[in-house]
Amino acid sequence: xxxxxxxxxxxxxxxxxxxxxxxxxxxxxxxxxxxxxxxxxxxxxxxxxxxxxxxxxxxxxxxxxxxxxxxxxxxxxxxxxxxxxxxxxxxxxxxxxxxxxxxxxxxxxxxxxxxxxxxxxxxxxxxxxxxxxxxxxxxxxxxxxxxxxxxxxxxxxxxxxxxxxxxxxxxxxxxxxxxxxxx
Numbered sequence: 001x002x003x004x005x006x007x008x009x010x011x012x013x014x015x016x017x018x019x020x021x022x023x024x025x026x027x028x029x030x031x032x033x034x035x036x037x038x039x040x041x042x043x044x045x046x047x048x049x050x051x052x053x054x055x056x057x058x059x060x061x062x063x064x065x066x067x068x069x070x071x072x073x074x075x076x077x078x079x080x081x082x083x084x085x086x087x088x089x090x091x092x093x094x095x096x097x098x099x100x101x102x103x104x105x106x107x108x109x110x111x112x113x114x115x116x117x118x119x120x121x122x123x124x125x126x127x128x129x130x131x132x133x134x135x136x137x138x139x140x141x142x143x144x145x146x147x148x149x150x151x152x153x154x155x156x157x158x159x160x161x162x163x164x165x166x167x168x169x170x171x172x173x174x175x176x177x178x179x180x181x182x183x
Contacts, residue, residue: 009057
């Protein structure tokens with residue numbers, strides 16, 4: 001049975017983050033790890049892919065899927081400009097705003113979903129739940145997570161999504177940034 005992939009992951013760290021979670025220097029290693037998991041799963045058949053569009057893991061996931069000819073759906077809690085302010089901008093390296101905008105603009109309208117929720121932390125949790133629900137309607141869900149295994153910074157974070165997927169019987173594939181340090 002084909003699987004439906006959902007991705008969640010940490011954003012690259014802001015310059016003032018006290019405890020590093022996903023340092024920008026790990027972008028290449030994270031990209032490689034995401035790509036390797038996609039290559040492994042592609043042989044099983046992938047019926048769909050869902051992720052948000054934050055700098056870091058989300059954008060890497062979309063880029064790696066598309067490099068392999070796998071279509072993705074972008075799901076945002078807010079309109080793209082509001083989302084970019086909240087979850088894409090803020091770091092000087094990585095060119096994340098341009099990459100986000102390119103992904104959004106190159107995605108067919110039927111694969112772009114902005115939920116237009118109020119700009120609150122709870123909107124991220126609602127977006128996660130909505131993404132999982134969309135994926136479940138298409139098939140057997142498998143979550144890929146770029147996650148350090150710790151609690152998040154608020155509702156709707158990576159840990160929340162991992163818990164939701166695991167609670168539904170999925171065994172998420174975890175890519176731990178701390179394990180990428182030697183890559």
